[in-house]
Amino acid sequence: MNLKYKNKKITGILTVLPEKEVKFDDEIDNYDFRRSQSMKLKLIMGYDKRRVVEPGITVSDLCIYGLNHLFDNQLLKKEDIDAIVLVTQSPDYIMPGTSYIIQGKLGLKEDLVCLDINSGCSGYPIGLSQAFMLLDQDEINKVVLLNADILSTKVSINDRGSRPLTGDGASITIVEKDNANNTIYGTVNSDGQGAECLIIPAGGFKTPSSSETAVLEKDINGNFRALDHLYMKGDDVFNFVQTKVPLMIEKLLGNAECNKNEVDYFMFHQPNKFILKKLADKMDISYEKMPNNIVEKFGNSGSVSIPVAITFNLSEEFLNQTLNICIAGFGTGLSWSSMLIKFDKLDFCKLIDFK
Amino acid sequence: MNTTILNLLTETRPDVDFSESNNFLEEGLLDSFDIISLVTSLDEIYGISIDGEDILPDNFSSINSIIKLVKKKQGNE
Numbered sequence: 281m282n283l284k285y286k287n288k289k290i291t292g293i294l295t296v297l298p299e300k301e302v303k304f305d306d307e308i309d310n311y312d313f314r315r316s317q318s319m320k321l322k323l324i325m326g327y328d329k330r331r332v333v334e335p336g337i338t339v340s341d342l343c344i345y346g347l348n349h350l351f352d353n354q355l356l357k358k359e360d361i362d363a364i365v366l367v368t369q370s371p372d373y374i375m376p377g378t379s380y381i382i383q384g385k386l387g388l389k390e391d392l393v394c395l396d397i398n399s400g401c402s403g404y405p406i407g408l409s410q411a412f413m414l415l416d417q418d419e420i421n422k423v424v425l426l427n428a429d430i431l432s433t434k435v436s437i438n439d440r441g442s443r444p445l446t447g448d449g450a451s452i453t454i455v456e457k458d459n460a461n462n463t464i465y466g467t468v469n470s471d472g473q474g475a476e477c478l479i480i481p482a483g484g485f486k487t488p489s490s491s492e493t494a495v496l497e498k499d500i501n502g503n504f505r506a507l508d509h510l511y512m513k514g515d516d517v518f519n520f521v522q523t524k525v526p527l528m529i530e531k532l533l534g535n536a537e538c539n540k541n542e543v544d545y546f547m548f549h550q551p552n553k554f555i556l557k558k559l560a561d562k563m564d565i566s567y568e569k570m571p572n573n574i575v576e577k578f579g580n581s582g583s584v585s586i587p588v589a590i591t592f593n594l595s596e597e598f599l600n601q602t603l604n605i606c607i608a609g610f611g612t613g614l615s616w617s618s619m620l621i622k623f624d625k626l627d628f629c630k631l632i633d634f635k
Numbered sequence: 636m637n638t639t640i641l642n643l644l645t646e647t648r649p650d651v652d653f654s655e656s657n658n659f660l661e662e663g664l665l666d667s668f669d670i671i672s673l674v675t676s677l678d679e680i681y682g683i684s685i686d687g688e689d690i691l692p693d694n695f696s697s698i699n700s701i702i703k704l705v706k707k708k709q710g711n712e
Contacts, residue, residue, distance in 0.1 A: 313668070317647075321668055324675050440668075501666055515667050515692070522687025554671055561684035 282535050283466035285412040289458035290621065292355060292628040293598070295451045295591045296346040297331045297578055299633045304328050304444050311440035312502030326553035326572070330447040330579025332432040337634075338372045339428040340381045342450035345634050347386060347424070355628050356454065358386065362420040363393035365410050367403035367427045367583050369612070370434070371396060374484075382426070393420070400478065401549045401611025402468075403427055403583025404451075405619045409466055411455040425453040429582040431510055434480055436496065438504035441514050445552055447579020450634075451587030454627075465536040466619040467528055474614035477516045482507035517611070521555055524616050525608060526563050532606070532618045540565065542604055543620070545594065549609040550574035550585035583609060591631040598629040640701050643676050658696045670695050677701070683708045 304327040308318050321327060333342070343366070350356035366379040373381075377396035382388075393414060399406045404427055411423040428450035435443045482493035493507040505511060525548075533540060546565055548556060556572035559565075571593045574585055581588060586607055590598060597603060603623045610616040644653045644665075651664050659665045665673070673695065674685050685708055694704045 316649075317668060317672065320672050320675075324671060518690065519688065522690070554675070555687070558684070558687035558690075562686055562688075 281468050282531070283409060283468060285409075285464040285466070287458050287461065288412045288415050288464060289456055289460070289462070289624060290408075290453055290626070291456050292350075292454040292626050293451065293587050293591055294346050294350060294628060295449060295584065295587045295631045296342050296349075296634050297447075297449045297581075297588070297631065298333045298337065298342070299635055300332055300334055301329050302332055307437075307444065310437050311444070312438075313440055324554050325445070326576035327444040328576040330432070330445070330575075331449060331581075332579070333430045333448045333634075337430070339366075339368050339370055339430055339450065340372050340378050340385065342428050342430075342448075342634055343382050343426045343452070344385055346450055346452045346632070347382070349632055350452065350628075356424075358388055360422050361388055361392065361424050363395065363411070363414045363423040364388070365395045365397065365407055365414070365423060365425050367397045367399050367407040367425070368429055369398060369400050369582065370428075370430045379426070399615070400429070400582045400613070401551065401580075401585070402609035402613065402615040402617045404549070404586040404609050405466060405607055405617040406468060406609070406615070407583065408453070408455065408619060409468060409617070411453075412464065415455065415457050421457055423455045425455055427451045427453070427583040427587065429584060431582060432579070434508070434510045436503065436505040436509040438496070439509065440503055441501070442510055442512050445575055445580045446510070447581045449578065449581035449584040449588060451584045451591075453587060460624075462622055463536075464619060464621050465532055466617070467532050468617045469524070469528065469615065471614045474516065474520060477513040477520070477614060478511070478612040480508070480510050517614075518555060520614055521551070521610050521616075522558060522562065525559055525610055528616055528618050529563060529606065529608060532620055536620045538604070538620060543569070543606045544603045546570040546606045546608070547586050547589050548607070549583075549611065550589055551580055551611070582611070588631065591629055595629040595631070598623060598626045600625060636702050636705065637698060639680065640677075640698050643673060643680075644698070646676075647672050653698070656697075660692050660696050665695060673701075677705055681705055681709065
């Protein structure tokens, strides 16, 4: 589906990453890799360091920490926030929505929209779409988009397919009305037939967590995993990404009548280094214009990975230049989404540690 | 090319004799991570980038299927 938004802008991006860093080298013995295979995959996939939360830390903790940072540094005023959109797959509770928890703990005004969206790796453009739609309302002038996940807590320590890549984090993106008459182009696509390719089978109402769903079982690749754990059918997800994403970007740029060379950066979701390099090769885009270094430094934090890639790699450019940016997310659902946005200079663009 | 690919396979799985196998995947000789390693080596050695869409199990079931994949990519570049 093609989407268009007029007179909207992003004015600031903050990412919040847990201070705790886990190293692949320290976990190698947990996985059923041969030693030589581990060392080669470390380079190819980007297995190295990842940031994870300490036990007990939740998505709302990360978001509140980041929002307080913005309030304390006069980068955002509580009373200016008209809506909170939280994109997460690891909410504090099944009910109520975590956006209400954040509103309550921060003492934000009652005249406020709170909205939780269950979306994963395609959740940054999907969250932006929702924020842009809210801004069409007369009384909504500023939306705070929160992307946050702590899925490291749901990955088996013996799952070599997912564990070495999974990180935690949160991001805050400020979205506002704009009178510059610009157009933002987007696409959103869904394929629920692939729902089981990326899934946590137990813990919802269909299969509540129990002693049975906590039992570890060995799969054909030697991974030990329970139904309570995140499961990724890696081969299928890889082929889905390689098939769908290049076509999506071609369509997006076509609709915007934008040549690939007019895009300053392709800021894509960061699942692993290999997938991103293959995408860049297929689309004939240089690795410099499509950064792929986030998994090796921080891990894949789902919908937070695009803001992490921006704030880690390009904060100076986002603060001092106008940029034409193509973003793309892809993953659980299955879903894949993208946006082409002309960024004005941001008011803030930085990455902080959660302490 | 045959010998180079056999050497690469042996580097990937030193514990396996690939020359004795009729189908690497059916016999469980290569897993998806081995295939990723192999693709990276083939890309480097032959100066190509095998399309992500072509990284399918069937294309890595034998030395002949791997040769066919590399030649397909070489023909396109």
